[in-house]
Amino acid sequence: LMPAAWSPGYVVLVFVMWWAMMIAMMVPSAAPAILLYAALMGRSNQSFRAPRLTYVFLAGYLAAWAAFSLTATGLQWALEWHDLISPMMMALVSTTLCGCLLILAGAYQFTPLKNNCLEHCRSPFQFLIARHRDGLGGAFRMGLEHGSYCLGCCWFLMALLFVGGIMNLYWIAGLALFVAAEKLAPIGWHIGRIVGAVLITGGGCLLVYNYV
Numbered sequence: 001l002m003p004a005a006w007s008p009g010y011v012v013l014v015f016v017m018w019w020a021m022m023i024a025m026m027v028p029s030a031a032p033a034i035l036l037y038a039a040l041m042g043r044s045n046q047s048f049r050a051p052r053l054t055y056v057f058l059a060g061y062l063a064a065w066a067a068f069s070l071t072a073t074g075l076q077w078a079l080e081w082h083d084l085i086s087p088m089m090m091a092l093v094s095t096t097l098c099g100c101l102l103i104l105a106g107a108y109q110f111t112p113l114k115n116n117c118l119e120h121c122r123s124p125f126q127f128l129i130a131r132h133r134d135g136l137g138g139a140f141r142m143g144l145e146h147g148s149y150c151l152g153c154c155w156f157l158m159a160l161l162f163v164g165g166i167m168n169l170y171w172i173a174g175l176a177l178f179v180a181a182e183k184l185a186p187i188g189w190h191i192g193r194i195v196g197a198v199l200i201t202g203g204g205c206l207l208v209y210n211y212v
Contacts, residue, residue: 006077014076018069019062021166022158025176026065026150027058029183033124033146034058037139040128053139060143064151068158079162089165095210098163102203105156109196117153118192120146121183154179160199 027034037057041050079085084094092098108114120127124146133141157175164171178195182188 006080011073011077015069015073017166018072018076019066021161021172022065022069023062025158025172025179026154027062028176029121029180030061030146030150032184033121033128034061036124037128037142040132046134053136056136056139057143057146060140060145061147061150063140063144064147068151068155072158072161075162076166085162086165089167090162091165091168092162095206099203099206099210101159101163102199102206104203105160106196106199106201106203108156109192109199113152114156114192117149118182118189120149121153122188153183 034054034057038050038054041047041053044050046053076085076090079092080087084092084097086093092101127146127149128142131142131145133139157179160175161171164175178191182192182195185191
């Protein structure tokens, strides 16, 4: 299979594909924050427009992932340009690149930035109170900021779609389930560390296999 020609229409199609995947994978794990925001607005002096504010908050959240989707679209184009990604499953064809990406994603699970973003995602109440802004513009900014924390927590995991295949539904579902468990499960912290260690080990095994 030959890679598709990157016309402007195809760029838009790929971007929409990435953004739809991000919405499907990330909104379920963000649901507690969105519902909490809706409940807080319902009890505020803006209760008469709580539904509208909630939708705008969600739009801000999705805008953060739209920025990621745009970046992923550009990366996919660059990988295809250099024949580093398969046209069928849209997965990396280089075992070395796959191994390195797995190791980096696993290592990121142990970084302070990851921990800080994950703590925010697991406990959004303090953010919603401390960073509250009035009006539709304020709701959008709050959603965008919350989405940015979520992006900081999960962007490396989403990059693993290039390892398992952008069209691999099992890989997509597995990543979505892990993200939800890490954010919502009582032992989410431990799950994240365990998966990080597994990713590092798996990446190391791929590199060893490639060079033996």
